[in-house]
Amino acid sequence: MEADVVIIGGGVVGTAIARELSKYELKIILLEKEEDVAMGSSKANSGIIHAGYNADAGTLRGKLNVRANPLFDKLCSELKVPFKRIGSLLIGFNEDDLKVLKEKKENGEKMGITGMKIVSGEDLFKLEPNLNEKARFALFAPSAGIISSYEFTIALADSAVINGVKIYLDTELIDIETENRRVLGVKTSRGFIKTGIIINAAGLFSDNIAGMAGDNSIEIKAYKGEYHLFDKKWGDYVNHIIFPVPDRKSKGILVTPTVHGNLLIGPNFYAVDDKDDLGVSSAGLEEIYQGAGKLVSGLDRRDVIASYAGLRAKTEGDDFIIGHSDLVKGLINVAGIQSPGFTASPAIAEMVVDLVREYLAREKKQELRKKDYFQSELAQRPVFTEADLDEWDELIKKDAAYGEIICRCEKISKGEIRDAIHGPVPARSLDAVKRRTRAGAGRCQGAFCAPRVLKIIAEELGLKPTEITKKGGNSRILLTETKGLLLQKGEYHDD
Ligand SMILES: Cc1cc2nc3c(=O)[nH]c(=O)nc-3n(C[C@H](O)[C@H](O)[C@H](O)COP(=O)(O)OP(=O)(O)OC[C@H]3O[C@@H](n4cnc5c(N)ncnc54)[C@H](O)[C@@H]3O)c2cc1C
Numbered sequence: 001m002e003a004d005v006v007i008i009g010g011g012v013v014g015t016a017i018a019r020e021l022s023k024y025e026l027k028i029i030l031l032e033k034e035e036d037v038a039m040g041s042s043k044a045n046s047g048i049i050h051a052g053y054n055a056d057a058g059t060l061r062g063k064l065n066v067r068a069n070p071l072f073d074k075l076c077s078e079l080k081v082p083f084k085r086i087g088s089l090l091i092g093f094n095e096d097d098l099k100v101l102k103e104k105k106e107n108g109e110k111m112g113i114t115g116m117k118i119v120s121g122e123d124l125f126k127l128e129p130n131l132n133e134k135a136r137f138a139l140f141a142p143s144a145g146i147i148s149s150y151e152f153t154i155a156l157a158d159s160a161v162i163n164g165v166k167i168y169l170d171t172e173l174i175d176i177e178t179e180n181r182r183v184l185g186v187k188t189s190r191g192f193i194k195t196g197i198i199i200n201a202a203g204l205f206s207d208n209i210a211g212m213a214g215d216n217s218i219e220i221k222a223y224k225g226e227y228h229l230f231d232k233k234w235g236d237y238v239n240h241i242i243f244p245v246p247d248r249k250s251k252g253i254l255v256t257p258t259v260h261g262n263l264l265i266g267p268n269f270y271a272v273d274d275k276d277d278l279g280v281s282s283a284g285l286e287e288i289y290q291g292a293g294k295l296v297s298g299l300d301r302r303d304v305i306a307s308y309a310g311l312r313a314k315t316e317g318d319d320f321i322i323g324h325s326d327l328v329k330g331l332i333n334v335a336g337i338q339s340p341g342f343t344a345s346p347a348i349a350e351m352v353v354d355l356v357r358e359y360l361a362r363e364k365k366q367e368l369r370k371k372d373y374f375q376s377e378l379a380q381r382p383v384f385t386e387a388d389l390d391e392w393d394e395l396i397k398k399d400a401a402y403g404e405i406i407c408r409c410e411k412i413s414k415g416e417i418r419d420a421i422h423g424p425v426p427a428r429s430l431d432a433v434k435r436r437t438r439a440g441a442g443r444c445q446g447a448f449c450a451p452r453v454l455k456i457i458a459e460e461l462g463l464k465p466t467e468i469t470k471k472g473g474n475s476r477i478l479l480t481e482t483k484g485l486l487l488q489k490g491e492y493h494d495d
Pocket residue numbers: 008009010011012013014031032033034037038039040041042043044045046047048049050171172173174201202203204205224225226267310311312313337338339340341342343344
């Protein structure tokens with residue numbers, strides 16, 4: 001197998017790069033070790049499209065955030081991903097905080113962010129009636145927004161696939177072959193791929209990937225952030241993204257509505273050694289509950305429907321590392337993409353295209369040529385909760401599967417689940433279906449619909465129910481057929 005470019009990692013960064021590069025005459029392969037895209041940091045984060053006043057103008061984090069923020073309206077309309085520009089409020093409680101708010105405003109304005117203002121007193125409580133009564137000031141930034149991070153990542157991947165990118169899931173990069181410090185190809189869990197250019201977008205593991213090529217200049221440390229997600233009855237509790245004054249480590253514990261109408265609080269911030277450790281701790285969850293309580297009053301933990309954690313990929317220098325490896329020709333590192341990496345992803349992708357263009361011109365005397373046709377739009381899939389009921393009636397007349405509600409909490413039909421299973425990047429597990437359709441994401445967290453979704457996946461993919469997993473690997477849900485069934489078939493031996 002051979003490709004012009006191999007991208008390692010199906011997070012928001014790898015998939016954004018894949019889509020941007022698919023506008024050009026290139027053979028592109030993206031490798032993802034998990035069974036789906038959006039399984040790393042791009043799955044579990046705050047889902048905020050930041051205005052961009054936090055990082056300094058001189059950093060990539062600052063520049064790329066500000067460049068990318070305005071791109072989301074068009075991108076999300078093309079990719080049919082829900083995005084709401086609801087604005088953010090950075091809350092201050094005293095004069096020291098006010099000083100920080102003013103500094104942030106000045107920093108943002110220097111970078112070209114418009115519309116920011118300081119609000120205080122009654123005006124503040126008109127914007128947010130449920131704020132902690134001790135709140136006195138806020139920096140309002142209208143350009144901040146909310147998005148579903150995994151839906152955006154999946155849509156980027158779908159778009160890349162319909163524009164010719166090959167995405168190999170369940171395919172791990174194991175080693176990189178080089179000769180005279182130049183990339184020759186990649187060894188994967190499914191065989192060798194010859195290539196001249198590797199884009200290392202492997203998130204927490206991008207230091208290992210660079211190391212495989214002989215570039216040991218990167219070190220990534222994992223920092224955990226935990227969250228509580230509240231039931232939809234809390235979806236209107238705040239109108240904006242509510243931030244505390246940040247400390248030197250992170251932006252702090254925030255309170256925000258989600259794009260699907262829940263309320264999210266978190267994340268905290270602490271180092272972990274295991275880069276696969278996504279567990280939540282009672283101490284951590286208490287910390288975020290207390291932290292959120294400093295911003296808003298009256299939260300009730302009994303309405304928490306899910307708790308989860310994500311891991312940030314941080315470097316010592318704290319900025320993104322994006323560029324040609326100094327040590328290996330053909331290796332482009334896109335590493336240390338911590339927050340605001342999600343927001344910055346479209347601008348990171350543009351920057352990487354420029355790096356590929358420059359490399360091809362310099363090393364291969366080759367021009368990066370645009371394709372005659374790039375399909376920017378994804379088709380709008382039917383979504384029951386957003387549909388006009390007359391139109392939905394028509395749809396059911398054509399296909400009865402759209403009339404069979406499988407997930408009662410989120411009102412998801414069999415037709416929507418079936419569409420997800422046969423999408424450009426197909427959903428093959430319960431969680432993959434949940435990320436695409438929200439079946440199982442509601443109040444009961446799949447207690448009702450999980451067996452039904454499992455049956456649909458098995459039927460659609462022609463697999464046995466025992467082969468279906470929660471999230472790939474060895475996460476099978478049904479371990480064996482029941483004794484009764486086996487006895488009927490005469491296959492059960494009681495030993
Ligand atoms: C708690 C938290 C909150 C955050 N909040 C925000 C926010 O509100 N707004 C914002 O802009 N940013 C936020 N971020 C940052 C944002 O989530 C990240 O910047 C972004 O998701 C990074 O994407 P990525 O593609 O680089 O990494 P990932 O999403 O981790 O993707 C890397 C992929 O590489 C794959 N991979 C690794 N090794 C291999 C291998 N050997 N072979 C094949 N595949 C491999 C992994 O499986 C993974 O899927 C937050 C992050 C965290 C953790």
